[in-house]
Amino acid sequence: xxxxxxxxxxxxxxxxxxxxxxxxxxxxxxxxxxxxxxxxxxxxxxxxxxxxxxxxxxxxxxxxxxxxxxxxxxxxxxxxxxxxxxxxxxxxxxxxxxxxxxxxxxxxxxxxxxxxxxxxxxxxxxxxxxxxxxxxxxxxxxxxxxxxxxxxxxxxxxxxxxxxxxxxxxxxxxxxxxxxxxxxxxxxxxxxxxxxxxxxxxxxxxxxxxxxxxxxxxxxxxxxxxxxxxxxxxxxxxxxxxxxxxxxxxxxxxxxxxxxxxxxxxxxxxxxxxxxxxxxxxxxxxxxxxxxxxxxxxxxxxxxxxxxxxxxxxxxxxxxx
Amino acid sequence: xxxxxxxxxxxxxxxxxxxxxxxxxxxxxxxxxxxxxxxxxxxxxxxxxxxxxxxxxxxx
Numbered sequence: 001x002x003x004x005x006x007x008x009x010x011x012x013x014x015x016x017x018x019x020x021x022x023x024x025x026x027x028x029x030x031x032x033x034x035x036x037x038x039x040x041x042x043x044x045x046x047x048x049x050x051x052x053x054x055x056x057x058x059x060x061x062x063x064x065x066x067x068x069x070x071x072x073x074x075x076x077x078x079x080x081x082x083x084x085x086x087x088x089x090x091x092x093x094x095x096x097x098x099x100x101x102x103x104x105x106x107x108x109x110x111x112x113x114x115x116x117x118x119x120x121x122x123x124x125x126x127x128x129x130x131x132x133x134x135x136x137x138x139x140x141x142x143x144x145x146x147x148x149x150x151x152x153x154x155x156x157x158x159x160x161x162x163x164x165x166x167x168x169x170x171x172x173x174x175x176x177x178x179x180x181x182x183x184x185x186x187x188x189x190x191x192x193x194x195x196x197x198x199x200x201x202x203x204x205x206x207x208x209x210x211x212x213x214x215x216x217x218x219x220x221x222x223x224x225x226x227x228x229x230x231x232x233x234x235x236x237x238x239x240x241x242x243x244x245x246x247x248x249x250x251x252x253x254x255x256x257x258x259x260x261x262x263x264x265x266x267x268x269x270x271x272x273x274x275x276x277x278x279x280x281x282x283x284x285x286x287x288x289x290x291x292x293x294x295x296x297x298x299x300x301x302x303x304x305x306x307x308x309x310x311x312x313x314x315x316x317x318x319x320x321x
Numbered sequence: 322x323x324x325x326x327x328x329x330x331x332x333x334x335x336x337x338x339x340x341x342x343x344x345x346x347x348x349x350x351x352x353x354x355x356x357x358x359x360x361x362x363x364x365x366x367x368x369x370x371x372x373x374x375x376x377x378x379x380x381x
Contacts, residue, residue, distance in 0.1 A: 061371045
């Protein structure tokens with residue numbers, strides 16, 4: 001050992017401890033652990049689960065409803081933490097994700113893994129004990145699907161990663177519905193399908209102007225593997241499937257006229273934007289950015305109107321009962 | 322005795338000495354864990370009041 005490093009060891013016993021194989025005490029803040037839970041994704045999960053819970057028939061005490069949403073939120077956070085644990089290597093080379101706690105070294109991978117597993121266990125067990133077993137089973141499957149099927153397998157191996165993996169993000173309304181009814185039916189499956197078919201155009205629009213980022217990380221996103229033109233055609237194809245599914249709750253009697261009008265108008269805008277993306281050529285990325293931004297508003301609008309039209313009255317009646 | 326060996330002896334005696342930043346981070350994490358556990362206690366208490374004996378009967 002050189003004299004310089006000996007001097008450094010005296011001034012910094014932590015570094016010396018690390019050199020001796022002792023665990024270095026963590027500098028992670030509470031904020032870092034919150035960041036591990038992907039709070040923005042969590043908020044969308046909670047919102048769609050709330051809609052599933054609110055439109056479901058039957059009664060549910062508000063405390064039970066709150067518990068169900070809390071467990072779904074924590075379960076989503078657990079999945080996010082486990083995703084960041086596994087994906088730390090590719091997060092470090094992507095501009096969008098390089099500042100996450102694990103690649104930045106503020107949270108050790110083992111800490112993220114332990115945090116995610118603990119939260120996942122708590123969320124599933126508490127949902128099963130306090131609400132019902134079907135909702136807990138669906139939550140457990142969702143976490144498994146997102147972490148094992150999407151993160152560990154599909155994301156690095158196929159351009160269909162976000163198509164199949166998108167199912168994980170589509171489950172929350174089904175869990176909300178199951179929390180109230182203890183069963184499943186066509187209506188929550190329809191909500192599932194709306195999110196499932198919304199996911200590809202949403203993420204491919206993002207991938208179109210982040211292609212270099214994904215390529216550098218070695219993720220086989222569709223624009224990286226199949227190229228721009230193919231991705232643009234796929235976006236239009238999936239939007240063509242999404243729009244009628246988005247409208248379907250109205251003719252099927254699950255939603256009213258306000259929902260129908262909202263779904264038709266916002267669906268038409270989605271289609272128009274998808275057509276613009278089809279015509280756009282690099283280096284222009286304006287249409288892709290517009291589609292990405294509007295797709296978030298589209299999904300929010302559909303579920304918000306459904307909540308107002310179907311769920312809000314139901315929620316108030318349940319709370320008053 | 323070299324400085325390295327002296328350092329090893331010091332670590333064996335005192336363990337790892339935390340910096341002020343590490344102490345603050347540990348304290349904030351400890352408070353967050355305490356609050357989470359307290360919230361869990363309140364949640365289970367509230368659910369017991371809401372469901373009563375039905376808490377043990379869980380529909381599929």
